[in-house]
Amino acid sequence: MVEDIGVTATPLARSSGGPSGLTRQVEHALEPAREALVPILSDPLVVGVWALVVLACVGVLWWDLWSNNEPLGSMMKGVWTLVVAYSGPFGLAVYWYTGRTQIAHDSLWRRGFRSTAHCYSGCGAGEVVGIALAQGILALTVGWVAAVTFGFAYLFGYALTIGPLMQDGVGFKEATWDALLSETPSITVMEVFAIGTDLLLAADAHMGELLFWSALAFSLSIGFLVAWPVNVLLVRFGVKGGMSNPAEMRESASTAD
Template sequence: MLVQQSLVETTVPLVSGGWLSGIAKQIEHAFAPAREAIIPILSSPTVVGIWAVLVLVSVGVLWWDLRKNNQAIASMMRGVWSLVVLYSGPFGLLIYWYTGRTQISHDSLWRRGFRSTAHCYSGCGAGEVVGITLAQGILALGTAYVAGVTFTFAYLFGFALTVGPLMQDGVGFKEAMADALYSETPSITIMEIFAIGTDLLLASQAHMGDILFWSALAFSLSVGFVVAWPVNVALVYFGVKEGMSNPAKMGSQSTAGD
């Protein structure tokens, strides 16, 4: 009954009035079959419970590996990978395992793209969680306002994760901010369009007490990561972003120091 109610409620147009309403209706119509298939899954306490256990196990494996085998990884990237795995569970752990450990056999463009996406994802994901929780969960704002507030928080958190380390390295605020705007805006924009859009498509009428509110948020974060990865690969390839450093070199330096 609750699933059926959610399905009915989510047919409410995401934006009212004007050409935005028309676009929203077209998007809703195009994704209606997928939405109707996904919502019951994300509303299932059993499925969500299993996923929560997988996330906890994945975070535990990550922290064990960082402490046991990858102490050379910088503290910032430890935090980045912790958030990535917390958001995306086994999916995030798999990305860390094949692209972020000092034991990787060699570096590559696709690995650099994954690390760059993970760095962006950790900050933007935190901003999205804060934005959705505040705007929709606590303040119960309209959908357009929820999207606007969430975009704002995602940009703030995403830019902060780039500007902060640059300023710690001695770069001035204006220069650091200009660098963040230039290198991070395309990735953040694409990531959040799809992440926030997915969340609102699935759970725009959900409340904080509903399982769907949290499960759709988690699902939307991973969607954002997937669509942002090729964007980051392109940005690294064309030199817009440097990409995160090769972790294998950190391991080599640590071994040499020992």
């Protein structure tokens, strides 16, 4: 019926049975971006080069972590590994600017980046699991894909906050409440944009297609970018701590030696 009147529906529209109202307007506004990005993200050469760049960035990160930044805790080393694995050179640049013990001074912007990176590592893992399960394996409709992916993103994001708090002696109830207050705004903003971007670009893609994975990686970085100012505000008003200053960890390690 759509083709009969000369209109081509987007993958998201076809998968969801046709959007309406605001959703249709947003899709229409973003259609030029989708048409430009999908061929790039589907190109085997582009995806192959990107994969090699990401591997190189992870290698540089690991070399720096274990050669120059040993005082960083194992959790933050894992966080930065996931950030760089998701976003390649962009993630490495964020680490270099905010996460090394060699930073000259700390700032609100750096604390916001570290807070976003912490949230991003857990939510990104949840999004990968959710999209792979709901869309790639179960082939659910768009609404269910979004719901399942949101659920996994929240679960992983909260767990990455609740777990360390409980290790520090905080009770489960208090740790859960703290995670809900501090993480919900940033997780919500991050996943609205990340999941929305992924479904806009690859709602019809299957796990065997390059677009499925490249759109997922691209959407994760979009989520990081839009969540950063939210985390800056949360840190600014004391809702979140912004993670420890890595330079202080270096000083503590030097004092201990």
